[in-house]
Amino acid sequence: MGRAPCCDKTKVKKGPWSPEEDAKLKSYIDKQGTGGNWIALPQKIGLKRCGKSCRLRWLNYLRPNIKHGGFSEEEDNIICSLYINIGSRWSIIAAQLPGRTDNDIKNYWNTRLKKKLLGKQRKEQQAQNRRAATSLKQEMKRSSTTTSFHLPPESFVNQSNPYWAPELPVAAVLPVMSYQTHDTQVLDDHQQESIKNMLLKLGGRFSDTTNSMYPIDHISSTSSNQFYQTSTIDQMLTCSPPANRNYAQLGQSTTPTMFHGVDRQSNLEAELSELVYGNSHPHQQLDGFLAGFYQMENLNTGSIAGTSTSAESEISWGDINSLVYSTTTPIVSDYENSCQQGVRPPDSAFNESTYFGLK
DNA sequence: AACACGGACAACCGCCCTTTA
DNA sequence: ATAAAGGGCGGTTGTCCGTGT
Numbered sequence: 001m002g003r004a005p006c007c008d009k010t011k012v013k014k015g016p017w018s019p020e021e022d023a024k025l026k027s028y029i030d031k032q033g034t035g036g037n038w039i040a041l042p043q044k045i046g047l048k049r050c051g052k053s054c055r056l057r058w059l060n061y062l063r064p065n066i067k068h069g070g071f072s073e074e075e076d077n078i079i080c081s082l083y084i085n086i087g088s089r090w091s092i093i094a095a096q097l098p099g100r101t102d103n104d105i106k107n108y109w110n111t112r113l114k115k116k117l118l119g120k121q122r123k124e125q126q127a128q129n130r131r132a133a134t135s136l137k138q139e140m141k142r143s144s145t146t147t148s149f150h151l152p153p154e155s156f157v158n159q160s161n162p163y164w165a166p167e168l169p170v171a172a173v174l175p176v177m178s179y180q181t182h183d184t185q186v187l188d189d190h191q192q193e194s195i196k197n198m199l200l201k202l203g204g205r206f207s208d209t210t211n212s213m214y215p216i217d218h219i220s221s222t223s224s225n226q227f228y229q230t231s232t233i234d235q236m237l238t239c240s241p242p243a244n245r246n247y248a249q250l251g252q253s254t255t256p257t258m259f260h261g262v263d264r265q266s267n268l269e270a271e272l273s274e275l276v277y278g279n280s281h282p283h284q285q286l287d288g289f290l291a292g293f294y295q296m297e298n299l300n301t302g303s304i305a306g307t308s309t310s311a312e313s314e315i316s317w318g319d320i321n322s323l324v325y326s327t328t329t330p331i332v333s334d335y336e337n338s339c340q341q342g343v344r345p346p347d348s349a350f351n352e353s354t355y356f357g358l359k
Numbered sequence: 360a361a362c363a364c365g366g367a368c369a370a371c372c373g374c375c376c377t378t379t380a
Numbered sequence: 381a382t383a384a385a386g387g388g389c390g391g392t393t394g395t396c397c398g399t400g401t
Contacts, residue, residue, distance in 0.1 A: 016369070016395075039386065055387075056370070068368090091389060103369080106390075111367055 013048045017057055021047060025054055026062045034058070060101045067099035071108055079105060080117055 028045045035041065039051035047054065060066070071079075075097055082093045088109075090102035097105065 014371070037386075050371090052372095052387080053370075059388095060369080088390065102389075107368055110391095 011048065012050045012053070021049065022057070022062060025058060029058060060103045065099050066101065068104065075100070076113060076116070079109060079113060083109060
């Protein structure tokens, strides 16, 4: 059975609110409150508006202490950090920014911030590509005669068509780590072994027969448990953590409707990739945007998923906290606990101020 | 001056979850 | 236990306005 509409759509006014309507609504709520029933409210005050429309108008525009426009750099950073980690959960993001509404932030992201972020990312990526290409060519010369280090196919050198192992899912970024960031010096056996072990800890697998330095399988779902602290967009673009894969991986064990983040996260990746590269080839999706998140410098933070294997790694939603604020304060919330159990917690269980270390 | 275009913002739509009867 | 109503949320659309041609 279909749901009855909340009001008769043919009898309600739509479109922009007039000053008179605003005044009526504000005056009534200031005196009487909403009464807990938005549907009945417009009739009480003689407004030919849908109750939902009234609610939205109040929350997004008429409510006291609402700020419009003029987002600060700090607010930008918070929005970007949170978006990258939790996706488009605007209400949660808005809760971190006093005076801002979810609608405002959503619009701001869609119209400005996304472009700003991608513009910076594009520049970073181009510079990185140039450096990598130069470095790689030099290494290929040396490697061909002095080392058994396996080099990627020529296609990887062509930065317009970065190399990915055929089976690599979008989460696999080890090629970036292996080929774009290490020095051009030849690695001895010990060094190779050390790096290999390190990569294995991150969940990569390697061919036994070839001893190849690039992975033949995907990184485990829990390879992103590093902790980082981000304070500016610039830093975020160069040394931020991967998008919260845990969020997505968890979701795969639950129904899509229970875990919106799955599609949203992958959508973000595809969207960003497409904007950066102008295509949406699945193997290239994360190359640009997420490569920066997996920079080798992150491996030096000493806070890698650590020695735990992919199977035993703890899934920690607490990672998100470290993105924006200090990780020194242990934070445990019902929200996080729910997440660790693989269940999307209700938003009501999300104590934002505690979870994000605010206030 | 007129028109087209694109950016920014406001508002609506439809789905989902929670509450209530 | 179940269905309906209400509220919340994210995605999308509509409108306004500035800018370029």
